[in-house]
Amino acid sequence: MSQLPNMVIVMSRCSRSREPFGMRFEELSQGLWVTDWAFPVRENTAKKEGYDQSDIKGAFAGSDEYPSCPFCKGDSVIYCSRCGKVSCYDGSSGTARRA
Secondary structure (H helix, E strand, O other): OOOOOEEEEEEEEOOOOOOEEEEEEEEEEOOEEEEEEEEEOOHHHHHHHOHHHOOOOOEEEEOOOOOOOOOOOOOEEEEOOOOOOEEEEOOOOOOOOOO
């Protein structure tokens, strides 16, 4: 019987609008995460679902399936090793904003 992949939803914010959204990450192998889905989510819903408590550790990358930020359509993602959060990155600003 094959084991289902480890998946987690983490919170992010659009680097332009600051709107919250969730990103789904799938662990392809030990410590290698790939994001493959993003969706707008209200903060109260995210808290109720526990998305605001999720985090990932290890290396990560985007996949061809990643639809981009639902607000600015940026397709870059950045991980802050200091705070442990994943955020949308617009690819042009000098700073990234965390969730």
